[in-house]
Amino acid sequence: MNNRAGSFLWNIRQFSTLVPTGRTVRLYPSGFCRPKIVYSSWNPRKLLSNFDNRMQSSIRYLFQDALIFKSGGDGFQTKGISTATVLTVDRLLCRRRLSFNSKHFVSDNGLKKNFHHEASNEDVLTKRTKPTPINCRKLSQECNSLSDVLDIFSKAPTFPSSNYFSAMWTIAKRMSDDQKRFEKQLMFNHPMFSQLCEQIMREAKIMHYDNLLFSLHAMVKLGIPQNTLLIQTLLRVVQERINECDEKCLSVLSTILEAMEPCKNVDVLRAGLRMLVDQQVWKIERVFTLQAVMKCIGKDAPIGLKRKLEMKALKELDQFSVLNSQRMFAVLAAMNHRSIILLNECSKIVTSNIHGCPFKILISILQSCRDLQYFNIDLFKGIADYVATTFDIWKLKKVLFLLILFENVGFRPVSLMDLFMKKAADEPGFLNVKSLVSILHVYSSLNHFHKCWTHEFLEVMASALTGSLHHITSENLLNAVCSFCLMNHFPLAPINQLLQKDIIHDLLTSGDVERNVHKLHVLAACLKLDDVPCHKDTHLVLPQLSSMPSHPHAKVAEVLSSLLGEGCFSKSVWLPHNYYIDFEIRMDANRSQVLPFSDVDVVTSATNIQRVAVLCVPRSTYCLDSTHPRGFLAMKMRHLKVMGFHVILVNNWEMEKLEMKDAVTFLKSKIYSQEALSTADINLQSTC
Secondary structure, three states: OHHHHHHHHHHHHHHHHOOOOOEEEEEOOOOOEEEEOOOOOOOHHHHHHHHHHHOOOOOOOOOOOOOOOOOOOOOOOOOOOOEEEEOOOOOOOOOOOOOOOOOOOOOHHHHHHHHHHHHHHHHHHHHHHOOOOOOHHHHHHHOOOHHHHHHHHHHOOOOOOHHHHHHHHHHHHOOOHHHHHHHHHHHHHOOOHHHHHHHHHHHOOOOOHHHHHHHHHHHHHHOOOOOOHHHHHHHHHHHHOHHHOOHHHHHHHHHHHHHOOOOHHHHHHHHHHHHHHHHHHHHOOOHHHHHHHHHHOOOOOOHHHHHHHHHHHHHOHHHOOHHHHHHHHHHHHHOOOOOHHHHHHHHHHHHHOOOOOOHHHHHHHHHHHHHHOOOOHHHHHHHHHHHHHOHHHOOHHHHHHHHHHHHHOOOOOHHHHHHHHHHHHHOHHHOOHHHHHHHHHHHHHOOOOOOOOHHHHHHHHHHHHHHOOOOOOHHHHHHHHHHHHHOOOOOHHHHHHHOOHHHHHHHHHOOOHHHHHHHHHHHHHHHHHOOOHHHOOOOOOOOOOOOOOOOOOHHHHHHHHHHHOOOOEEEEEEEHHHEEEEEEEEEEOOOOOEOOOOHHHHHHOHHHEEEEEEEEEOHHHEOOOOOOEOHHHHHHHHHHHHOOEEEEEEEHHHHHHOOHHHHHHHHHHHHOOHHHHHHHHHHHHHHO
């Protein structure tokens, strides 16, 4: 009885060595099947009840001849793969064991002898056939290519399969772009790659959650197309197990989602991450994890979640390293959240540790400031002064990139622009069409001139543009010539080519037509009003610009009414060449007396009239933190003076702060000449 019971229990244990879930075989053209091991989760309690069902498993086609789709510029090739499941109930890689009631047992001594002999043989075989666990770090150190990793996998697959993908990504990071592209192609064509993908799909629900995330991260970085069954399956499993996420997994998951394109599974997973972060935000301990989560949640995240993350970041501000402070700009830009307090504190840290800051970090900070509309003068000056101090170690193209970003935020780094102007004039060899157009745009937009180097600089730029006329596009030519016009410089060869009928027709019928029409009107105004004798009679037939509805500044109108009286000024005046002025005042030649605004007065005293243009301008028409006018305002002032106007600039934001009495005094000092004001004061004193 005891022997029968022992035999029954031993047979139950033997079921654990069976493989009812099958072995997967590759179907080769010759008709032979090569088996490969399939790892699957197994529950001994459900073995007897599920065994019959598992015997009826259907054939499963994992990738349906389309595991890898052609993608991007890497030239991935489609590799047809079919896999089928073959059901077995035999013992894999193990010799048969002897049962307690076997006929081999003749005596007790024989039992012991045969049993120990058989057990020892099985232990030896197990040691020989059991794969040694693979460590990701060791694997990446031993292998020199992605194919080497797959070769090791083919010899003895081990659990978890995530180690192989992580090792391949670690190896790929050490390669150049060209080598990485070539190695990826070899990886996709490797015969074991599809088997590794199938194995990791089967292991997805039983491997540790961090291993699952690391493998998905490696796949995304290796360039496996996002629309494959492999990636989408892992995304679904990550969704199902998201509650297993700890702080480390939270960081990895955020990095993965940041690198992936929007799709249904990604969007659902991102929504789940937001809910998880909302619950666990106060438990996050590492600043790096907090920033990864903030960068991942997206611009459309609820404002309540954004503010909660902002409060958490402010709470951890004392723990911020220099790198954390540098990264915070890009983090806030990624979530589209303009936290002034947080940005100010990080700006102080960045400015005080600016020396040695990498170029990519400087670019990222300026791009983020532009996107967030965050203008910190001390931060911009700190970056500009650092680059100017170390100017000789920077390539001119990198400095140009910084200048473009400074122009985007309206900041004019005088010292840096002077150095670049001199260097570009001395070494014009780096100039191509793209850099040339960008340089002209930056200097014309910021209206930057140098008393000694400007003329030489403009001549070098004009010469480089003339040399590029045979291959420059119409829009680039228009942009370059328009920039020259803003700087009151008119190179003849580029202008002559731009005025050709076929180029004008091309600009009016293709590209950004409205923008092209506006710039052509600028060119036409400059040819008429500036000193361009060769093209004074040139007439361009252009579409009319759409006039914006004009609303003159209400407070300035009230002040002028109080100061001059009704009928002595005109509102919303349109002038030739599409110029608009808020108010026009007519005075005598000495600007000591305001004349009534009527046609009779204009006709009878035209030679003795001084026309005054009052322009109410916003802060954006000046360079940041200065009263230096930007390019279009400077050109407008120049042209208004050519048309006979005395120009008065009224800053909208300053006028709003003034009381009515102070505003009247301010405009009075601007409208009347100093001599007239001095005479009026003398008369007032004599009267008293």
